[in-house]
Amino acid sequence: MIEVSNLTKEFELTRQQRKELNTTNKIALAVDNISFKCEPGRVFSLLGPNGAGKTTTLRMLSTIFKPTSGSIKIAGIDAVKNPQEARSKIGFLTGSTGLYARLTPDEVIDYFAALYSVPKNLLEERKERLFNLLDMQEFRGKRIGKLSTGMKQKVSICRTMIHDPEVVVFDEPTSGLDVITAENIITLIRDCKTQGKTVIFSSHIMSEVDLLCDDLAIIHKGKMLFEGTMDDFRSNMQTDNLTSEFIRIIHASQTAAI
């Protein structure tokens, strides 16, 4: 379970950043007072155009960033007060995640298992299961730098799941991947849902959201524009397809702001 209430994130702008953004404001508001809830066994999608605040929100959930105000509960743990404890419940995967090119998949998995304090007997069992499931046995001893993008993505998935997290956070997990490689991620998200895990993923691709999610939140310029179930969203659509409806909501918010 993820419970987010009145979450706000402000960044202080340096003089250089103010110059680049052509603004006199000393503060940039990345996330503006958003609240939502992600239930176990359901897939929650955070949808928004580039720069909407999706990544900042997910980074606050995974405690990389500290919120300016608001509260986050991860599997019942206050992530603002006890970030380290909350992190032990999270699996985090982004499309831009890199891996240690000079290590082998085996070494990377062992390393992350040690960081998550996974007991040795459980590690071996989980590693074998995941390696077989993702067809990784053949390249488990090869240096990651020599692997293909698809193979690397499998290692990332294995790394995310090795501590059997209750909550899985995916930040644009399929960005830059071909259809075949992206399919691994889609399968992983579905598996997580089946296993009763809480899944949140961000995307700006409506078809992907349509395929996977049960609940949906649309954010734009840090503000929450829609929050509800996918069925609610479909039933209240004013256009004939999901992408057009998403664009309509974004445009409507911009017009309202003017």
Add this chain to the structure above:
Amino acid sequence: MIFTIFKKELKDTLRDRRTLMMMLVIPILIFPIIMNLFASVSKSFQEEAANKKIKIGIVGTENNFLQLELNAIPKELGEKEIILYKDTLSLISDLKKDSLQLGAYVSSEFNQLMDSMNPAPLTFFFNATDMGMQERAEAYMAVIDAKAKSKRFVKLGIEEARTQPITTEYRNIASDKEMIGKLAGGILPYIFIAFGFIGCMYPAIDLFTGEKERGTIETLLTTPVARWQILFGKMGVVVLSGLTAATCALLGLFFSIEFIDSEGNAEILKIVHSILNPTFIVLLYSLLIPLTVFFAGLMIPIAVNAKSFKEAQSIITPLNIVMVLPAMVGFFPGIELNFVTACIPVVNIVLATKELIAGSLDIGLVALSFSVMMSLAVFSVIFSYKRFDNETNIII
């Protein structure tokens, strides 16, 4: 957790060829290569200069004083061929063309002045770009002058010893070890500082900026490990790498002295062996560890702030010069470790190491130097932590 991170980062670092080159290969090989090259080149130059048969042109009459005296000089002082010239213009022209290596002008009154016991002028011409020719002329003249002086003393009926009213003797009471410590002791801390810095540089950039650039830091920060533990694990590798590079450089230097031209350096070798005792090594490392931690603490905030490997490298590389400059103090004579210099970072390490080698160490001053460096190291670690804990610095 710190050890888990340290172990992984060390494995990762040891698989990076660039870091390995800077940490192990270059420091270990640089001194044997330089010293071997320098020894063989200077030996071959010396041999070539000594064996070179030179042509000496003399402007003067047939069988003039210089010609006769030069012919009398034994071959051991260098082979020569004497050619007589009529004027200095053609002699200088031949010197410029290198068909002559030395030229001399003996005036027509030379013999007359010698006979009348007056100073007789003699002018030598040489091309300074032709190395060693002035020295060759001076060596010949030392023999000729001594012979001429003896003849004059005999002629004047004076006992040569009586012309020297005072015989002065200068006795050095410093041991060879102290001499080496004071004169050449500066090289040791200089090497350690230079290589320690270079050794820290690549891992610092790779483990912080590199991880940011490759996008692996974000994943690491989502693990249930405190940021200070991540920092300490990584910093440990940076410090170890700096210490390894410096140690390798010192080992390279030691092996160069030990194995290259060991016959000629028997005395130096004996002194080096007497310096390298366990107490010296322990004291040296107790001074150098805080220095390396300070280097790591200085580089990490830069590496954390930098957005790319190139940016970090362009800031840290000039910093190397800033750090190595105080190390040059070790080469200046007269600057000693006292209460003021013991408070100047880097300079205190250099001077304390010199005293350590010379065996003239004031333990109070060493303790002060150690405290200053430890305080700086702690301050730099805190500063690194502040930068590393700043969320906007570690994520691109």
